Amino acid sequence: xxxxxxDHLFKVFGRRPDExxxxxxxxxGRDELRADGTTAxxxxxxxxxxxxxxxxxxxxxxxxxxxxxxxxxGLLEPTAGRVLFDGQDLTALSPRELRAVRANKIxxxxxxxxxxxxxxxxxxxxxxxxxxxxSRSERERRAAEALELCGLxxxxxxxxxxxxxxxxxxxxxARALATDADLLLMDESFxxxxxxxxxxxxxxxxxxxxxxxxxxVFITHDLNEAMRxxxxxxxxxxxxxxxxxxxEDILVRPANDYVASFIQDVDRTRVLTAEAVMTAxxxxxxxxxxCESVAPGTPVxxxxxxxxxxxxxxxxxxxxxxxxxxxxxxxxxxxxxDEQRPPTACxxxxxxxxxxxxxx
Amino acid sequence: xxxxxLGDWVDHGVxxxxxxxxxxxxxxxxxxxxxxDAIDAVLSAPEPLLFAGILAVVxxxxxxxxxxxLAFAGFALIDSVALWDEAMSTLSLVLxxxxxxxxxxxxxxxxxxxxxTVSAVVRPVLDFMQTMPAMVYLxxxxxxxxxxxxxxxxxxxxxALPPGVRxxxxxxxxxxxxxxxxxxxxxxxxxxxLLRVQLPLALPTIMAGINQxxxxxxxxxxxxxxxxxxxxxxxxxxxxxxxxxxxxxxxGVSIVVLAMYLDRITGALGRQVSPLGRRALAKARSLTRRPxxxxxxxxxxxxxxGVAVLALVAGGMGVLGGAPAAGTKGADDVGHxxxxxxxxxxxxxGIASTxxxxxxxxxxxxxxxxxxxxxxxxxxxxxxxxxxxxxxxWLPVTxxxxxxxxxxxxxxxxxxxxPTSLELSVPSYxxxxxxxxxxxxxxxQFKNRVVGIEPSAGMMGIxxxxxxxxxxxxxxxxxxxxxxxGMLAELKRAYAKKEPVVVTLWSPxxxxxxxxxxKLKDPKGTWGKGDGVHTLARKGFSAEHPKVGAWLKxxxxxxxxxxxxxxxxxxxxxxxxxxAVRAWLQENPGxxxxxxxx
Numbered sequence: 001x002x003x004x005x006x007d008h009l010f011k012v013f014g015r016r017p018d019e020x021x022x023x024x025x026x027x028x029g030r031d032e033l034r035a036d037g038t039t040a041x042x043x044x045x046x047x048x049x050x051x052x053x054x055x056x057x058x059x060x061x062x063x064x065x066x067x068x069x070x071x072x073x074g075l076l077e078p079t080a081g082r083v084l085f086d087g088q089d090l091t092a093l094s095p096r097e098l099r100a101v102r103a104n105k106i107x108x109x110x111x112x113x114x115x116x117x118x119x120x121x122x123x124x125x126x127x128x129x130x131x132x133x134x135s136r137s138e139r140e141r142r143a144a145e146a147l148e149l150c151g152l153x154x155x156x157x158x159x160x161x162x163x164x165x166x167x168x169x170x171x172x173x174a175r176a177l178a179t180d181a182d183l184l185l186m187d188e189s190f191x192x193x194x195x196x197x198x199x200x201x202x203x204x205x206x207x208x209x210x211x212x213x214x215x216x217v218f219i220t221h222d223l224n225e226a227m228r229x230x231x232x233x234x235x236x237x238x239x240x241x242x243x244x245x246x247x248e249d250i251l252v253r254p255a256n257d258y259v260a261s262f263i264q265d266v267d268r269t270r271v272l273t274a275e276a277v278m279t280a281x282x283x284x285x286x287x288x289x290x291c292e293s294v295a296p297g298t299p300v301x302x303x304x305x306x307x308x309x310x311x312x313x314x315x316x317x318x319x320x321x322x323x324x325x326x327x328x329x330x331x332x333x334x335x336x337x338d339e340q341r342p343p344t345a346c347x348x349x350x351x352x353x354x355x356x357x358x359x360x
Numbered sequence: 361x362x363x364x365x366l367g368d369w370v371d372h373g374v375x376x377x378x379x380x381x382x383x384x385x386x387x388x389x390x391x392x393x394x395x396x397d398a399i400d401a402v403l404s405a406p407e408p409l410l411f412a413g414i415l416a417v418v419x420x421x422x423x424x425x426x427x428x429x430l431a432f433a434g435f436a437l438i439d440s441v442a443l444w445d446e447a448m449s450t451l452s453l454v455l456x457x458x459x460x461x462x463x464x465x466x467x468x469x470x471x472x473x474x475x476x477t478v479s480a481v482v483r484p485v486l487d488f489m490q491t492m493p494a495m496v497y498l499x500x501x502x503x504x505x506x507x508x509x510x511x512x513x514x515x516x517x518x519x520a521l522p523p524g525v526r527x528x529x530x531x532x533x534x535x536x537x538x539x540x541x542x543x544x545x546x547x548x549x550x551x552x553x554l555l556r557v558q559l560p561l562a563l564p565t566i567m568a569g570i571n572q573x574x575x576x577x578x579x580x581x582x583x584x585x586x587x588x589x590x591x592x593x594x595x596x597x598x599x600x601x602x603x604x605x606x607x608x609x610x611x612g613v614s615i616v617v618l619a620m621y622l623d624r625i626t627g628a629l630g631r632q633v634s635p636l637g638r639r640a641l642a643k644a645r646s647l648t649r650r651p652x653x654x655x656x657x658x659x660x661x662x663x664x665x666g667v668a669v670l671a672l673v674a675g676g677m678g679v680l681g682g683a684p685a686a687g688t689k690g691a692d693d694v695g696h697x698x699x700x701x702x703x704x705x706x707x708x709x710g711i712a713s714t715x716x717x718x719x720x721x722x723x724x725x726x727x728x729x730x731x732x733x734x735x736x737x738x739x740x741x742x743x744x745x746x747x748x749x750x751x752x753x754w755l756p757v758t759x760x761x762x763x764x765x766x767x768x769x770x771x772x773x774x775x776x777x778x779p780t781s782l783e784l785s786v787p788s789y790x791x792x793x794x795x796x797x798x799x800x801x802x803x804x805q806f807k808n809r810v811v812g813i814e815p816s817a818g819m820m821g822i823x824x825x826x827x828x829x830x831x832x833x834x835x836x837x838x839x840x841x842x843x844x845x846g847m848l849a850e851l852k853r854a855y856a857k858k859e860p861v862v863v864t865l866w867s868p869x870x871x872x873x874x875x876x877x878x879k880l881k882d883p884k885g886t887w888g889k890g891d892g893v894h895t896l897a898r899k900g901f902s903a904e905h906p907k908v909g910a911w912l913k914x915x916x917x918x919x920x921x922x923x924x925x926x927x928x929x930x931x932x933x934x935x936x937x938x939x940a941v942r943a944w945l946q947e948n949p950g951x952x953x954x955x956x957x958x
Contacts (some may be wrong), residue, residue, distance in 0.1 A: 075544055114542035118560050118635035128546040159639060179546070224890025 469528020512584025527569025531562030567630025727845030
């Protein structure tokens with residue numbers, strides 16, 4: 001069973017929102033609604049998130065991604081549609097029940113950290129547990145554990161304003177992890193950090209995720225970040241999800257021009273992997289040699305490096321050492337140059353080796 | 361435009377409220393009076409210097425040694441200008457007003473911060489409260505609550521409430537939305553979000569609001585003094601009434617000392633109680649390494665012990681020193697401790713006659729309470745029954761408006777001095793101006809102005825409607841509405857520079873003995889016959905106290921007696937009126953028995 005399921009979610013701000021949902025279902029556009037003074041922030045969003053998955057919602061500002069996120073833990077009530085969390089319909093809960101779910105099962109990490117300036121680092125990390133009603137000694141122990149997990153051991157007694165941005169966000173992460181919630185909502189959590197720290201935090205999140213296997217919904221406007229983190233990515237535009245799929249799906253098969261224009265700036269060699277460029281081995285016995293090989297998940301950029309060192313197509317082997325495909329150099333070059341067609345034959349056939357060219 | 365009878369509606373509204381909701385006003389009045397009395401009793405119980413010590417220790421604890429020493433010096437100054445009791449009653453008044461204001465303002469501010477509708481409704485009401493001139497609602501306040509501290513406190517609350525509400529609302533709205541969202545995202549209840557996140561983070565702003573409430577409250581004490589609030593405000597009001605710059609300055613400086621103390625202490629308290637403030641303090645302290653003597657602050661324990669010891673000493677001295685005052689015994693005691701309250705307007709003959717009667721009645725065994733009021737407040741208070749007697753009613757002209765309004769709630773016990781006269785006067789250096797006729801054509805010299813007094817005074821009406829008309833001075837002269845102190849100050853200024861000036865004045869008045877003035881002759885008799893100075897009592901007073909009623913009815917003073925008594929009071933100094941009366945009575949033996957025959 002999926003952990004989290006969004007089922008035809010709508011969020012409309014303004015007057016007579018229900019009427020607006022009817023109109024949107026009837027095919028009326030967002031701009032026409034805006035003329036009436038109503039704003040459709042999220043339109044008909046549906047997706048599922050599996051346990052242990054990082055689901056990334058990617059979109060520019062104003063695309064409705066933050067609104068969507070806030071409907072997932074009930075901070076905003078959907079105008080229409082349902083949110084199923086472990087099969088439980090959050091939209092049908094009373095405010096009290098909803099608060100209990102938020103306190104115990106869903107936690108959140110914010111863009112600007114949202115640390116309480118009047119509480120120490122430890123008290124901040126323990127906040128969720130305090131709401132749960134956990135005893136003081138217990139919650140201080142667990143908060144300290146969470147801080148250690150995020151690499152902040154020894155900073156418990158400090159105050160948020162004494163920490164750097166990256167460290168503050170680690171406190172935010174520790175606060176979210178301390179409650180042992182299954183679902184982590186991360187709202188542009190790394191956007192306010194400078195690029196080096198951001199990369200660090202992404203690595204650390206992936207590292208933590210390997211151990212903790214949380215279900216994470218991550219919001220970002222940075223496609224590179226989405227590609228790095230996301231097991232599954234939803235691209236939003238003007239309130240609608242325009243494409244839903246893996247990083248590879250989006251890079252290789254963009255659903256429309258909008259997504260295509262988006263992915264132009266993405267460094268594809270760091271996102272796509274050997275799996276995406278390999279072909280079936282042409283010659284028998286390929287990979288039998290002792291030459292360097294790569295795994296299916298190796299980024300193309302690294303495959304290029306390996307390819308420069310081995311004299312033949314690079315072998316791709318799974319973790320049991322079985323050959324699953326090969327990557328010839330021409331395919332790598334074609335991929336980097338975004339050339340889909342196969343190479344054509346030369347119009348002056350004959351043996352042309354590098355030696356001959358050099359002689360000429 | 362049709363004339364909108366807004367004023368009439370308000371009049372009717374006030375009447376309706378008075379007749380239908382008097383139980384509510386009585387209850388409010390009782391609660392506020394109780395609070396005030398309790399706090400005032402505590403504050404004025406200890407010896408002044410001991411209490412100054414307690415306040416200084418608090419300042420030392422919250423702000424450091426220098427603050428403590430300055431606080432002690434400031435309060436010692438108040439005591440040394442003999443305004444300690446006034447300062448304590450002012451402090452009580454401000455504390456009660458602040459307390460009530462906070463109880464109302466903080467919840468209202470919280471509510472307004474959570475609801476746009478409430479905020480939108482509250483805002484114009486706050487504007488109204490803050491900008492409506494205080495006297496406009498003080499007089500209805502007297503009608504509802506009677507004279508004394510209550511309308512003063514109510515007026516202070518009305519004036520001081522808006523910043524309390526606004527700063528609370530602002531403080532809560534200023535709390536970062538992401539923090540509130542974070543609290544909600546972790547399942548915090550709205551109540552706890554308010555208590556654990558919004559209020560702690562809004563506290564510095566709210567404390568700034570409380571600070572403003574106190575400062576505005578202090579700025580209202582003068583107004584409160586005009587309606588019998590007493591305290592430093594009363595002293596200031598008395599001082600401006602007599603253009604007594606010295607006393608005014610002393611009382612003003614005392615208010616400033618109180619204000620600065622309360623401002624600094626609430627500011628420091630704000631930093632101490634708010635977590636953010638404590639953070640900032642700790643940060644600042646870690647920056648300045650070396651502790652300095654004048655920044656030294658005692659441990660809380662030391663401070664608490666210090667305050668407790670001083671309080672115990674004060675309490676002990678209160679018990680030991682508080683021997684009951686010996687009362688009048690024997691045949692003279694016809695009053696048996698019955699209470700009589702006298703009210704007076706700070707005019708010289710009013711002060712003199714009131715304190716004379718206070719002394720005489722006390723010798724006859726009555727307990728006499730004397731309080732100074734603004735004229736309108738005095739009449740309203742008498743009509744409401746809170747004041748028994750006043751001896752300074754100028755009838756039938758000067759106080760005609762008040763008499764007309766309240767005559768069926770008052771008893772006229774007859775005139776004890778008269779006739780008085782109303783006139784325009786000029787300094788005697790104005791050689792060629794002797795009569796009202798002489799004013800004609802000299803407008804330019806006098807800047808076309810007649811310096812007047814309060815527009816509500818009867819003589820101002822006569823001046824504008826009759827005197828100027830009869831002498832053909834209309835158009836040439838403009839009557840400046842103002843106040844008696846303002847007129848006297850202008851007279852003093854012009855007199856010192858020998859500038860031409862014409863003022864509205866009346867006799868008897870001390871100005872005639874202080875300055876060399878000329879009463880302008882009134883050959884056409886436009887001012888009419890002079891007033892008598894009457895004694896008035898509230899309705900039913902003579903029936904309750906037939907003896908006192910008879911004494912007051914027979915009371916008269918000659919011009920010689922009155923000016924002699926006034927001079928004695930002037931010589932003895934402010935605040936010692938009763939001593940002056942005693943000295944004067946010694947010089948006039950037998951007068952007590954003549955005034956109050958047994």
